[in-house]
Amino acid sequence: MGRAAGLFRRGERRSEETGPYWKQRSWQASAGFLGLVVVLGGVTALTSSSGTGDRVKASASDGPLSGTSTKKDGRPAGCRTDDSAGDAIPTSVPKDISWRTLDIGRVPVSASAGPTRIQGAVWWCFAHTPMGAALAATVIPTRMSGSQWRTVTDQQVVAGKGRELFVFQRTAVPDTDGTDSAPATSSYAGFQVTSYTSRAASVGLLIKSAQGYARTSVDVRWSGGDWKIQPDGSGGLYSQLASEQSAVGYTLWGV
Numbered sequence: 001m002g003r004a005a006g007l008f009r010r011g012e013r014r015s016e017e018t019g020p021y022w023k024q025r026s027w028q029a030s031a032g033f034l035g036l037v038v039v040l041g042g043v044t045a046l047t048s049s050s051g052t053g054d055r056v057k058a059s060a061s062d063g064p065l066s067g068t069s070t071k072k073d074g075r076p077a078g079c080r081t082d083d084s085a086g087d088a089i090p091t092s093v094p095k096d097i098s099w100r101t102l103d104i105g106r107v108p109v110s111a112s113a114g115p116t117r118i119q120g121a122v123w124w125c126f127a128h129t130p131m132g133a134a135l136a137a138t139v140i141p142t143r144m145s146g147s148q149w150r151t152v153t154d155q156q157v158v159a160g161k162g163r164e165l166f167v168f169q170r171t172a173v174p175d176t177d178g179t180d181s182a183p184a185t186s187s188y189a190g191f192q193v194t195s196y197t198s199r200a201a202s203v204g205l206l207i208k209s210a211q212g213y214a215r216t217s218v219d220v221r222w223s224g225g226d227w228k229i230q231p232d233g234s235g236g237l238y239s240q241l242a243s244e245q246s247a248v249g250y251t252l253w254g255v
Contacts, residue, residue, distance in 0.1 A: 065155040065224050075225040079125035082112040089193050090131045107139045108253050121148035122155045126227045134191040136227035137203035137218035141237050147175040157229045165235025190250035206250045213244035
């Protein structure tokens, strides 16, 4: 992890990298913390060939967030969360936050804000609030390192060209399940909701290691009655990793 943390700092001086993304230093750094699958920019060599869509076309599997699920009050059946906070940006975390091991990392979960349901690979049902958006941005992408990433993608990544590109790129990367991997030496330290509406949000994530802090961000969208990850135009789920000097401005999870 020391090598990866050093790459966090170098990432500030290099805003974009070319060539296969799995050889990029930014990919290697992000793969080093929590085993997250971070598909960054500068991957046109992988996606420019014709026929890409044919390789990734597949119907979404049936599940709680597929279009066939039964909904009540706009949410899939069985999904209940505490949405009383409304649109207020949180300055503290819910008192019921606990930690669960997910693949090779640990993620915060809340009985009130989500994910309140676990159905196979899909950890879902997040509060329709900024707190729920922050938890979704933290939990959902962490599932992308393991062998069930495609199920999670079908259910919890917004459909469109960005998702197709993510699937195309992710298919080239070996799965990393918790039982096959060394324990992560970095952890989620906090979050910062930088923009929020009832339909979309941007969430900054603060990562802590022995060498210091790093930051990235994730966009989410309210779709099908729950928060889902909104990939960018190149198929990336996260922004470029960068070093962070301190935790000032972030709401800390309390690790």
